Amino acid sequence: MATxxxxxxxxxxxxxxxxxxxxxxxxxxxEVSDTxxxxxxxxxxxxxxxVLDGLHKIKWDLDGTLTFRRSCAHGICGSDAMRIxxxxxxxxxxxxxxxxxxxxxxxxxxxxxxxxxxxxxxMEPFFQAYRDVMPFLVTKGNEPTRERRQSPEDxxxxxxTTKCILCAACTSSCPVFWNDGQYFGPAAIVNAHRxxxxxxxxxxxxxxxxxxxxxxxxxxxTTFNCTDACPRGIEVTKAIQEVKRALITRRF
Amino acid sequence: MSADTSSSAIGEVQGASLYDVDNxxxxxxxxxxxxxxxxxxxxxxxxxxxxxFMRLSGIVLVVLVIGHLLIQLVLDGGVSKIGFAFVxxxxxSPFWQVWDLLMLWLAxxxxxxxxxxxxxxxxxxxxxxxxxxxxxxTATVFTILLGTLVIFTFDPNIR
Numbered sequence: 001m002a003t004x005x006x007x008x009x010x011x012x013x014x015x016x017x018x019x020x021x022x023x024x025x026x027x028x029x030x031e032v033s034d035t036x037x038x039x040x041x042x043x044x045x046x047x048x049x050x051v052l053d054g055l056h057k058i059k060w061d062l063d064g065t066l067t068f069r070r071s072c073a074h075g076i077c078g079s080d081a082m083r084i085x086x087x088x089x090x091x092x093x094x095x096x097x098x099x100x101x102x103x104x105x106x107x108x109x110x111x112x113x114x115x116x117x118x119x120x121x122x123m124e125p126f127f128q129a130y131r132d133v134m135p136f137l138v139t140k141g142n143e144p145t146r147e148r149r150q151s152p153e154d155x156x157x158x159x160x161t162t163k164c165i166l167c168a169a170c171t172s173s174c175p176v177f178w179n180d181g182q183y184f185g186p187a188a189i190v191n192a193h194r195x196x197x198x199x200x201x202x203x204x205x206x207x208x209x210x211x212x213x214x215x216x217x218x219x220x221x222t223t224f225n226c227t228d229a230c231p232r233g234i235e236v237t238k239a240i241q242e243v244k245r246a247l248i249t250r251r252f
Numbered sequence: 253m254s255a256d257t258s259s260s261a262i263g264e265v266q267g268a269s270l271y272d273v274d275n276x277x278x279x280x281x282x283x284x285x286x287x288x289x290x291x292x293x294x295x296x297x298x299x300x301x302x303x304x305f306m307r308l309s310g311i312v313l314v315v316l317v318i319g320h321l322l323i324q325l326v327l328d329g330g331v332s333k334i335g336f337a338f339v340x341x342x343x344x345s346p347f348w349q350v351w352d353l354l355m356l357w358l359a360x361x362x363x364x365x366x367x368x369x370x371x372x373x374x375x376x377x378x379x380x381x382x383x384x385x386x387x388x389x390t391a392t393v394f395t396i397l398l399g400t401l402v403i404f405t406f407d408p409n410i411r
Contacts, residue, residue, distance in 0.1 A: 033277065116279075
């Protein structure tokens, strides 16, 4: 029993999976300077680990002042969206081996939102747009005594947009949002889509009216940045186009 | 607060930071924040109409412009045939008058709406936006009116 275990440990130490990776992180600390700058960290890490593990290693072993958000670390809570090698991803869903560890891995805060410190941004404008589309079930009349039933087909209609975890990777990858931040953004439209196409909901018309705004769906330029960025694989641009089509077909 | 912002770059270069725990760098206000200056509602069907117009006029323009280019540059001797007499001959027929009028209006409005979108997307300050749009609308109205005037009052016997 003891022998094979020992052999296994020896074999593993002989072929060490660890490699040296450079993390190039865009640091910002308002208590030191009003400008952000890049800082390099060299760490020993297994390339099969995630970028988030690298950030943990830096925070726990090298520099405790590194600030970033993360909560569940398994791609569900949506706190650790960041710009890794120029693309918006979740640090907890990106493996180091998948993003070429031979070159420095650049990590910066998502764009279009105010940076508060290092990788932490002010999410308030993002959630303001989210709240504006009323992301909750609205019904009229008496509440049924049992659950509100729905056919599998009706559920399938908006299944894609229920997957949103509100990580802001899509909204902060949208060039229209980058400009003046007035555009509702893909995430808000996706969450409106989730209720507009829900057969149980009765405020679809109201939500469509909200998205008919000057800064609503019509500012979408179909650049597909949001679809590329979505860590949940939601077809964001398609959802936005469906809202546009609903606006046109329900009005005429 | 604003004085800190303007002199901060110099402080950084000299190595002595102006900012510390009690006096952090100024916070950049979020653009979507609701203030008293935020317009109550900018809803209306204009943006939808503009979006729809772009698609529909685009389809019509494909036919009009390609037809126009074929007639002007390819068919029947190509570009060398174009002269005062050729234009006068075409505009004698109401069909070509309507064709050219439609092309003028659709192309100008389509292009102007496209540029309006570009200005909305790229101009960052409200004032820049205002001036660029003012220039755009002036040029559009001028070109449309002048073109319409020429098509309707064209006199083939002018000399």
